[in-house]
Amino acid sequence: KAGVTQTPRYLIKTRGQQVTLSCSPISGHRSVSWYQQTPGQGLQFLFEYFSETQRNKGNFPGRFSGRQFSNSRSEMNVSTLELGDSALYLCASSLEHGATEAFFGQGTRLTVV
Amino acid sequence: AQSVTQLDSHVSVSEGTPVLLRCNYSSSYSPSLFWYVQHPNKGLQLLLKYTSAATLVKGINGFEAEFKKSETSFHLTKPSAHMSDAAEYFCVVLIKAAGNKLTFGGGTRVLVKP
Numbered sequence: 001k002a003g004v005t006q007t008p009r010y011l012i013k014t015r016g017q018q019v020t021l022s023c024s025p026i027s028g029h030r031s032v033s034w035y036q037q038t039p040g041q042g043l044q045f046l047f048e049y050f051s052e053t054q055r056n057k058g059n060f061p062g063r064f065s066g067r068q069f070s071n072s073r074s075e076m077n078v079s080t081l082e083l084g085d086s087a088l089y090l091c092a093s094s095l096e097h098g099a100t101e102a103f104f105g106q107g108t109r110l111t112v113v
Numbered sequence: 114a115q116s117v118t119q120l121d122s123h124v125s126v127s128e129g130t131p132v133l134l135r136c137n138y139s140s141s142y143s144p145s146l147f148w149y150v151q152h153p154n155k156g157l158q159l160l161l162k163y164t165s166a167a168t169l170v171k172g173i174n175g176f177e178a179e180f181k182k183s184e185t186s187f188h189l190t191k192p193s194a195h196m197s198d199a200a201e202y203f204c205v206v207l208i209k210a211a212g213n214k215l216t217f218g219g220g221t222r223v224l225v226k227p
Contacts, residue, residue: 021120033214042218043203056214074157090156100145100164104157 002027004093004105012111018079019111021108025072025093032057032074035036035103046089052098064105078110086112115140117207121217126194127226134189134221143173146187147201147205147215148178157203174198199225 005024013019020044025032034046035057045058049068066076078085092102120135137146144145144166149157168180174197178189187204189199 035215035217042219045214045216048214058214092157092215100207101159101162102215103159104149106154106156 004103006089006091006105006108008078008108009106010109012082012113015081015083015112018077019081019110020075020077021089021091021110023036023074023076023091023093023105025074025091029093029095029103030072031094031097031099032068032072033092033094034074034076035090035092035109036060037090038086043090046072046076048097055097058075081112083112086110115134115142115144117204117206117214117216117218119202119204120220121221122219123222123224125224125226128196129193132189132191132198132223134192134202134204134223136187136189136218138185138187138204138206140185140206140208145207145209146178147207148172148176148187149203149205151203151220152184154199160189160202164168171213179185186198194223195227197225199223 007022031050034050037043048056052068063079068074088107090107091105094102116139118137139173148160151157160176161170163170163180171177176191201220201222203220206216
């Protein structure tokens with residue numbers, strides 16, 4: 001079956017703009033988590049969605065938000081982009097909230113100029 | 114709060130020699146522990162996981178890891194490195210009681226010399 005699909009793979013945006021990233025989990029998986037990866041901070045947890053509800057949130061400003069649809073697909077949005085938001089954004093798919101195994105997509109590389 | 118420390122940011126080995134990647138964790142709860150690998154411009158692939166069953170865990174591509182509670186360690190090993198093992202490796206802890214999010218170590222970049 002298909003893996004985790006993230007779109008787009010690459011994005012270039014200007015400071016102050018907003019951006020929306022998409023993640024389609026593995027078929028049958030209902031939990032989607034988002035992570036930010038940067039050279040300086042490493043991999044950091046953004047938030048988790050399960051059954052269209054945010055179940056957990058990391059330490060990121062309110063400019064970072066997300067949602068999940070009834071088909072389990074998830075989007076994350078970053079408003080008022082800053083240069084420091086340049087990163088690889090990874091989506092992880094799990095069967096359920098509390099599942100001990102997560103499958104990652106290839107990520108969306110966002111560059112803010 | 115839980116945390117994960119990977120003791121080496123870079124490891125260089127010769128092809129055919131053993132690989133050891135060191136990981137220590139701290140947690141007030143019984144953790145689930147994982148090793149993930151990330152090849153350049155790729156996502157993360159699960160190598161193996163420990164979830165309170167056998168303490169010696171075998172994973173894909175010949176990797177294995179041993180959970181040692183007394184040492185709070187979960188080191189990753191492979192008897193013989195292959196060129197395709199060159200990648201970045203992440204030790205990860207998950208605490209269900211702490212919100213179920215994955216906490217990543219800083220990563221270890223492995224270089225394999227021919």
